[in-house]
Amino acid sequence: DTEVTQTPKHLVMGMTNKKSLKCEQHMGHRAMYWYKQKAKKPPELMFVYSYEKLSINESVPSRFSPECPNSSLLNLHLHALQPEDSALYLCASSGEQAGRYEQYFGPGTRLTVT
Amino acid sequence: GNSVTQMEGPVTLSEEAFLTINCTYTATGYPSLFWYVQYPGEGLQLLLKATKADDKGSNKGFEATYRKETTSFHLEKGSVQVSDSAVYFCALSDLRGQNFVFGPGTRLSVLP
Numbered sequence: 001d002t003e004v005t006q007t008p009k010h011l012v013m014g015m016t017n018k019k020s021l022k023c024e025q026h027m028g029h030r031a032m033y034w035y036k037q038k039a040k041k042p043p044e045l046m047f048v049y050s051y052e053k054l055s056i057n058e059s060v061p062s063r064f065s066p067e068c069p070n071s072s073l074l075n076l077h078l079h080a081l082q083p084e085d086s087a088l089y090l091c092a093s094s095g096e097q098a099g100r101y102e103q104y105f106g107p108g109t110r111l112t113v114t
Numbered sequence: 115g116n117s118v119t120q121m122e123g124p125v126t127l128s129e130e131a132f133l134t135i136n137c138t139y140t141a142t143g144y145p146s147l148f149w150y151v152q153y154p155g156e157g158l159q160l161l162l163k164a165t166k167a168d169d170k171g172s173n174k175g176f177e178a179t180y181r182k183e184t185t186s187f188h189l190e191k192g193s194v195q196v197s198d199s200a201v202y203f204c205a206l207s208d209l210r211g212q213n214f215v216f217g218p219g220t221r222l223s224v225l226p
Binding site for chain 2: 004006040043045088090100102103105106107108
């Protein structure tokens with residue numbers, strides 16, 4: 001099973017709302033990622049968790065707050081977002097196969113900030 | 115740092131045509147190389163991979179060979195279908211596995 005699940009699939013929120021995106025994987029992967037993808041662009045890395053600890057934060061504004069409650073779950077808490085934060089938010093996990101790593105993506109959450 | 119360059123497209127082909135999407139990379143050491151495909155409205159799916167020089171990754175009729183001498187990983191398919199219309203991303207990861215670098219993506223449209 002190489003599935004990464006994300007909820008919700010779509011989210012519309014106002015600039016004063018607080019919402020959370022959720023991601024789950026059961027592949028035993030110990031690294032999990034949040035990416036932001038704008039239309040016609042590649043994914044941009046936001047955060048990396050390794051063994052449930054934040055290891056990379058790519059200078060993301062504090063209105064995005066990641067959380068890794070356990071090795072299978074990854075959340076992204078959203079607060080006071082701006083319209084330019086509207087994008088597809090992708091979760092991914094990576095694990096080792098024969099000494100090499102490969103990354104699996106979820107279907108994404110399409111976020112619209114009004 | 116590591117980087118990936120690929121032809122940006124869009125690439126428009128007729129059904130059953132031959133496809134090549136070029137990808138070259140810059141990296142230290144021996145990265146793993148990947149092709150991901152993104153269908154409209156979906157996330158990225160791992161299409162194929164190669165982990166060392168001269169490895170050939172293949173899946174669903176697509177192939178790519180890890181060429182260390184030319185630092186390339188070109189994607190090919192002998193006969194494309196309308197259902198192959200998507201955006202294709204070339205990517206690499208370093209040995210530690212945490213750092214994945216994506217190319218800009220190539221949009222492919224296949225016409226019936």
